[in-house]
Amino acid sequence: MLQVEHVKKFYGHFCALDDLTMHISEGSLYGFVGPNGAGKTTAIRIMTGIIYPDEGSVTVAGMPGGYEHAESRSLIGYVPDAFGIYNNLRVSEYMEFFAACYGLDGMEARRRSENLLKYVELTDKADFYVESLSRGMKQKLALARALINDPPILIMDEPTSGLDPRTRYEFKQIVGELSDRGKTIIISSHILSDISELCTDIGIIDQGSIVMSGRLMDVMKVVTAENPIIISMARRTTQAIRFLKEEKRVRSMAIKGNDIMINFEGTAADEAQLLKRMIEEGLPVHGFSREKGSLESIFMQLTGHGEEHTVASYDASESYH
Amino acid sequence: MTRLNPIIKRDIEVRSRGFTLPVIMTAVNVVLFTIGFLGSFGVVSEMRQTWIADYRPMLDIYMTVVLTEFVLILLICPVYTASAISGERETGTFDLLLTTRLTPANIVTEKLISACISVGAIIISCLPAMLLPLIFGGVSVQSAIGVMLLFLPEAFLVLSIGMLASSAGRSVVRSTVICYAVVVGLITIPVLIPVLTRPFMVEQGNRISYLIAADPLLPVFAAVTRQAGRPGAVRILFSMMGLVPDDAFTEHIILISVMVQLALSFALLLIAVINITPRRKSRKFAFDSKN
Numbered sequence: 242m243l244q245v246e247h248v249k250k251f252y253g254h255f256c257a258l259d260d261l262t263m264h265i266s267e268g269s270l271y272g273f274v275g276p277n278g279a280g281k282t283t284a285i286r287i288m289t290g291i292i293y294p295d296e297g298s299v300t301v302a303g304m305p306g307g308y309e310h311a312e313s314r315s316l317i318g319y320v321p322d323a324f325g326i327y328n329n330l331r332v333s334e335y336m337e338f339f340a341a342c343y344g345l346d347g348m349e350a351r352r353r354s355e356n357l358l359k360y361v362e363l364t365d366k367a368d369f370y371v372e373s374l375s376r377g378m379k380q381k382l383a384l385a386r387a388l389i390n391d392p393p394i395l396i397m398d399e400p401t402s403g404l405d406p407r408t409r410y411e412f413k414q415i416v417g418e419l420s421d422r423g424k425t426i427i428i429s430s431h432i433l434s435d436i437s438e439l440c441t442d443i444g445i446i447d448q449g450s451i452v453m454s455g456r457l458m459d460v461m462k463v464v465t466a467e468n469p470i471i472i473s474m475a476r477r478t479t480q481a482i483r484f485l486k487e488e489k490r491v492r493s494m495a496i497k498g499n500d501i502m503i504n505f506e507g508t509a510a511d512e513a514q515l516l517k518r519m520i521e522e523g524l525p526v527h528g529f530s531r532e533k534g535s536l537e538s539i540f541m542q543l544t545g546h547g548e549e550h551t552v553a554s555y556d557a558s559e560s561y562h
Numbered sequence: 563m564t565r566l567n568p569i570i571k572r573d574i575e576v577r578s579r580g581f582t583l584p585v586i587m588t589a590v591n592v593v594l595f596t597i598g599f600l601g602s603f604g605v606v607s608e609m610r611q612t613w614i615a616d617y618r619p620m621l622d623i624y625m626t627v628v629l630t631e632f633v634l635i636l637l638i639c640p641v642y643t644a645s646a647i648s649g650e651r652e653t654g655t656f657d658l659l660l661t662t663r664l665t666p667a668n669i670v671t672e673k674l675i676s677a678c679i680s681v682g683a684i685i686i687s688c689l690p691a692m693l694l695p696l697i698f699g700g701v702s703v704q705s706a707i708g709v710m711l712l713f714l715p716e717a718f719l720v721l722s723i724g725m726l727a728s729s730a731g732r733s734v735v736r737s738t739v740i741c742y743a744v745v746v747g748l749i750t751i752p753v754l755i756p757v758l759t760r761p762f763m764v765e766q767g768n769r770i771s772y773l774i775a776a777d778p779l780l781p782v783f784a785a786v787t788r789q790a791g792r793p794g795a796v797r798i799l800f801s802m803m804g805l806v807p808d809d810a811f812t813e814h815i816i817l818i819s820v821m822v823q824l825a826l827s828f829a830l831l832l833i834a835v836i837n838i839t840p841r842r843k844s845r846k847f848a849f850d851s852k853n
Contacts, residue, residue, distance in 0.1 A: 291657045293842040308840035311663065319661050323654030329576045341568035342662035386658075 242267040242425045243288060243306075243394060248297030250283055250449075257283045258294065259449035265427060265442070267393075270420040272440035272457070273429040274536075276544050280449040281429040282322065285398050288427070290314045301394065315343070318387035320397040324379050325386075328372035332363060332382060335371055336389060343390040350389075357385040361415060377408030384415065395419065396427045401435050413439055437536040447544045460539065469495075469502040470512065472519075473528030481524045488515065499527075569669065573676035583680055586641075587687045590634050594627050594691035601626065602694065617698045621790040624695040628709055628786045631688050635713055636720050636745060636778060638684060642677035643724030644738040647838060648731045656838075666839040670831055674725055681717050685710060705789050712785055715820045715827070716778040720745055722827040722834075729834040745778075752777040756803035771803040772811065775822040784816050 243265040250258040258280045265271045275281050286292045288299055290308040299306030301313035308314065327335055333354055340350030358364045361381040366374060374382065380400060387395060400416075401409045409432075416439060420426050430436050436443065437457065444454040453460060474481050478499050485491050485503060490511060492504040505512065516529050577583050601623035609615055647669070650656035659669055692706045724741045731737030756771035774780055787795045800812050811818065 286657070289657075289661055290840065291660050292840055295842070308660065314661060315663065317661065319658065321654055321657055325654045325658040327572070327576075327653070327655060329579070330572065334572070334575065338568050338572050339658070339662065341571070342659065342664050344663050 242269075242302055243427070244300040245284065245288060246298050246300070248284070248287060248294040248299070250280075250287065250292075250294050257449055258287070261297070261446070261450060263444055263451060263454065265425060267425055268420070268423050269425060269442045270416070270440045271425075271427045272436035272443040273427055273446065274431075274433065274436055274443060274540060275429075275446035277431075279446045279544070281446055282398055284446065285319075285396055285427070285429060288396060289317050289319045291319075315390060316392050316394055318390070318392040318395045320380075320383045320387045320395070320400055322398040322402065324383045326371050326379055326383065328370065330371055331367070332358065332369055332371060332374070333367040335382065336386060339386050340389050345390070353389055353391075357388055360388075361385045362411070375408075377404050377412070380404060380408070380412065381415070384412075388419075393423075394425045394427070398429050399431065400428060401430060401432055409435065433536045433540055443536070445540060445543050452543045453539065457536075461536070468532040470505050470531050471528065472501045472503065472526060474499045474501065475525035475527040477524055480522075481519065481526075484519065484522055484524060490515070502532075567672050567675070569664070569672035570676045570679070573673070574679065577676075577680060582641075583683065586638055587684055590631065590638070590684060590688060591691055593634065594631055594688055595694075597630055598623060598627050598691055598694040602697070605698070617695075618791070620695040620698040621701065621792075624692070624701050624706075625786050625790040625792070627691055627694065628706075629783065631685075631692065632713060632716070632779070632782045635681065635685060635717055636749075639677075639681055639717050639720035640724045640727075640738055640741040640745065642680055643674065643721045644728050644741040645734040646673040646677065646725060647728040647834075648734050648737040649728075651732055652734060660838075660840065666835045669838065670725055670729070670835050674721060674831065677721050677724075678718065681721065682714070685713050685717070701789060709782060709785050709789065712782050712816070712820070715824050716782060719748075719778050719823045719827045719830075722830040723748070726830045726834045726837070729837040749777055749779050752780075753799070753803070756805075760802065760804045771800075771805045774800075774803060774805070775815070775819045776826060777819070778823060781816045781819045781823075784819075 243263070245261055245263040248258050248261040249256070261280070261284055263284075273281055273284070283292070287294050288301075288306065290299075290306055290310070290313070293307060301310075301316050304310060304313040304316075306313050327338070330338065333351075336354035336358065337347075337350045340353055345353065355364070355367075358367055361384060363378060363381055363385065366378060371379065371382065384397070384400070387397075397416075401412055404412060413435060416426060416428070420439075420441075428436065428440065440457055442455065443457045443460055444451050446452070472481065472485075476499075478496070478501065481501060482494065482496065485494060485501065490505055490507045492506055494504075495502040505515070507515075512529075512531075516526065519526050602620070605619045605623070608619070647656060650659065660666075664672075689706065689710065692710065693701075693703065695701045696703065696706075720741075723744050724737075727737040727741040727744065731740055752773035752775075755773060759770055784796045787793055796812075796815075800806075805812055
């Protein structure tokens with residue numbers, strides 16, 4: 242649905258985007274994650290056609306992207322991190338203004354505006370001035386505004402930042418519903434729990450380049466596969482350690498009470514064999530599982546400059562097939 | 563009003579609710595009526611003492627009122643356009659406008675028209691103050707309206723300067739300061755440079771004096787001094803600058819100046835449109851390095 246190919250963007254000598262490539266499939270809910278200054282907002286502004294890349298291209302639904310292509314531009318709804326709100330307009334006027342900017346006439350503009358305000362639960366605020374709305378309401382209004390021309394793609398830059406937990410929950414519900422309706426949604430966020438709850442796909446950007454991307458489940462599996470196995474012993478921990486030391490596939494080991502954490506090199510079948518042999522040895526294994534990977538751990542590993550990366554930079558979906 | 567010009571509609575709605583326009587109208591009229599009434603009282607007092615009815619002092623008051631109004635209008639114009647685009651940038655709404663069907667030309671044109679409507683309303687509101695000398699005669703309604711019409715291209719030029727400054731500056735403060743600096747420069751430089759270079763250019767004639775055609779004060783100044791029966795003021799100015807009085811240029815200076823300034827206005831607006839249009843290459847006219 243949206244392809245970003247080898248995009249480079251410089252501000253003076255500073256390279257904001259360095260050979261950025263992203264493929265976002267139709268109907269996906271894509272989490273765009275990266276530390277401050279990684280290039281998320283620049284990439285989003287290029288996708289929406291507001292700025293041009295110095296090199297590379299953007300394709301929207303098979304059509305070339307960029308400002309001069311109004312047709313592809315109109316397929317994208319954009320919610321910037323700064324809301325983009327006219328404080329001196331009423332909520333309904335704000336919606337109808339943008340409807341008019343998209344060429345919708347009076348009645349159609351009013352109908353869509355009312356429907357969208359109802360959808361984001363702002364109908365009772367329609368006659369209020371925008372400046373009187375809370376941050377959460379402004380964010381909902383910005384979302385409703387981005388949907389005024391019913392675009393198939395929605396791009397949101399830090400939409401849940403600064404929202405209280407309840408509004409965040411409501412906002413995520415709305416985004417989830419929009420995704421269920423078939424919209425392709427790209428969300429940039431620092432709040433990794435939101436991304437892991439909402440998104441089907443993920444792209445992690447650092448220093449202007451994508452360092453990992455793919456289906457969220459695949460990314461999590463890859464990271465989980467690299468995590469240590471935790472073996473919980475009911476008793477006889479010393480014997481278990483002795484047994485594991487003789488195992489070729491066990492690279493390293495750490496002990497915490499009755500739990501033994503091992504870095505194990507092997508497939509799922511190899512793991513099963515290890516468990517089987519431990520039981521045959523008469524070791525009372527109480528628990529045997531891989532430590533779960535979290536998005537936060539991936540993020541920290543991939544964007545921790547100067548630290549040793551334990552997960553290589555690659556496309557998870559490709560490496561799994 | 564809904565399909566083609568949403569920005570004009572929005573600006574009119576917002577301005578009709580705010581106090582800025584009524585406050586400016588009131589302030590300008592208070593200044594002009596104060597000048598007009600004080601001058602009139604002075605003239606009437608002198609008539610009572612001398613028993614001589616002379617309408618010429620009233621023409622001086624008319625000239626003062628018109629020129630004061632014009633200078634005030636030039637000072638007010640940047641308020642309406644210097645923030646037009648930079649203000650949208652500050653609130654983060656400019657990017658959103660670019661994602662809609664509005665083109666940069668639409669944005670600039672609609673913002674300019676809405677500013678012209680406001681400035682036009684201020685100019686029209688000042689007509690009664692301009693007509694104060696009619697009590698004593700010497701100036702006709704047609705003359706006053708004629709000079710008022712001359713305000714329009716000059717105001718249009720200053721609004722266009724504001725629009726260009728707004729398209730190039732990233733903050734309202736910056737674009738407003740730039741706009742005022744350019745306006746002051748445009749008023750003073752076409753006069754100062756020829757006057758200062760005059761002693762060095764006696765033999766070849768001072769061609770640089772033709773710069774005066776770009777000065778927004780000139781057409782109104784020339785028209786109002788003619789109406790007030792004091793064309794000598796303009797002739798003295800031309801002599802100081804090295805221009806030949808009564809030649810084709812000085813004879814048609816008002817028309818030439820209006821044409822030059824309208825052309826300049828459209829050129830500035832075109833640059834403003836180019837400035838806000840997303841392009842692959844860096845912008846030549848931007849005051850900031852970042853897009």
